[in-house]
Amino acid sequence: xxxxxxxxxxxxxxxxxxxxxxxxxxxxxxxxxxxxxxxxxxxxxxxxxxxxxxxxxxxxxxxxxxxxxxxxxxxxxxxxxxxxxxxxxxxxxxxxxxxxxxxxxxxxxxxxxx
Amino acid sequence: xxxxxxxxxxxxxxxxxxxxxxxxxxxxxxxxxxxxxxxxxxxxxxxxxxxxxxxxxxxxxxxxxxxxxxxxxxxxxxxxxxxxxxxxxxxxxxxxxxxxxxxxxxxxxxxxx
Numbered sequence: 001x002x003x004x005x006x007x008x009x010x011x012x013x014x015x016x017x018x019x020x021x022x023x024x025x026x027x028x029x030x031x032x033x034x035x036x037x038x039x040x041x042x043x044x045x046x047x048x049x050x051x052x053x054x055x056x057x058x059x060x061x062x063x064x065x066x067x068x069x070x071x072x073x074x075x076x077x078x079x080x081x082x083x084x085x086x087x088x089x090x091x092x093x094x095x096x097x098x099x100x101x102x103x104x105x106x107x108x109x110x111x112x113x114x
Numbered sequence: 115x116x117x118x119x120x121x122x123x124x125x126x127x128x129x130x131x132x133x134x135x136x137x138x139x140x141x142x143x144x145x146x147x148x149x150x151x152x153x154x155x156x157x158x159x160x161x162x163x164x165x166x167x168x169x170x171x172x173x174x175x176x177x178x179x180x181x182x183x184x185x186x187x188x189x190x191x192x193x194x195x196x197x198x199x200x201x202x203x204x205x206x207x208x209x210x211x212x213x214x215x216x217x218x219x220x221x222x223x224x225x226x227x
Contacts, residue, residue, distance in 0.1 A: 032213045043118070043204055044157070045216030051213065080195060089157065095212050101170050104157040 003027045004092050006105035013111050019077040021108050023090030026071065031093040032100070035064060035075045037089045038107070047088075048075070080112045117141050120205045120219035127195060128227050132189045135222045137205030145169075147187035147206040147216060148180060157204065163188050166212055192224075198224045 001011050005024045013019045015078045021035075031052035036044035050057040052098070065077045077084055087107040093100040120137040127133055141226040147170075148160040162170035163182045174185060177193045192199060202221045 034215060036218075041220065043206075043220045046215035046217065049215060059151075091157075093213070100212050101159045101162065101172075106155050 001026075002105075003030075004090055004103050004105040005069050006088075006108050008088055008108055009106075010109040010111070012111045012113060013080050015082055019080045019110055020066075020113070021075040021077075021085065021090075021110065023060055023073050023075075023105055024071055025073075027092070027094065027103075028071070029094040030103075031072050031089050031095055032093045033064070033066060034091045035062075036089040036091060036104075037084075038089060061071070077110075080110075081096045082114050083111045085110055085112050118207055118217050118219040121222065122222060124223050124225075126225045126227065129195055129197060131195050132191070132193045133224070134189055135203055135205075135224075136187070136189045136210060137208040139205075139217070140186065141207055141209075141217060142189055143209050143217070144185055144205040145208045145211050145214075146182065146185070148188065148190050149204040149206060149218075151202040151204060151221070153201070161188075161190075161209070169211065171220060180186075183211055184188075194210050195224075195226050197226050198225060 034049040035047040038044045047061045070097045089107045090105040092103040145164045149160045160174045162181045165181045179191045181190045204221045205219040206216040208216045212221045
């Protein structure tokens with residue numbers, strides 16, 4: 001049972017435009033969310049995170065929005081650059097226990113066209 | 115000066131063999147993890163160690179045995195390899211166990227013939 005869902009397998013955008021990557025989750029206990037970026041033959045690289053006490057977190061060109069009532073988060077990249085082309089993973093964890101673990105989505109392949 | 119390094123990068127072996135994958139982090143982190151990325155591309159946690167102590171052990175066959183000689187190293191030994199073990203295995207580390215980003219190695223692609 002997938003608790004973190006990235007329903008769109010791929011997204012293609014023009015350089016300079018906004019990329020919006022979506023993620024849905026089913027576990028209402030999740031309270032910490034992260035986005036990772038992955039290039040081929042490399043490990044995932046941490047991009048940005050958000051705690052459930054916030055609804056927005058921004059870091060340069062990257063902004064994550066969290067809608068707890070809808071159990072939905074999104075990553076906005078603006079302006080998109082060709083170097084942003086990669087697979088983006090959404091991940092979530094719950095911190096109620098002593099040891100939180102990350103649950104990952106399947107990933108979205110972003111292609112930014114020059 | 116790679117932060118999380120794992121070796122080997124590629125591992126091709128026969129069914130039934132025993133193999134090990136090594137992982138080292140130089141970030142001074144207390145917690146280390148092993149993940150498996152299967153053919154469906156999901157990254158799933160297998161194990162987590164905090165200060166050399168096992169804290170997460172997901173439903174993984176006991177043919178998989180992690181070993182943490184110190185908090186900078188977490189190795190994965192796999193006995194009696196099966197076809198279904200073919201996957202990419204990622205090591206990761208984080209400062210502690212709660213709400214901290216995890217830093218990943220580049221993965222070990224294991225192929226069972």
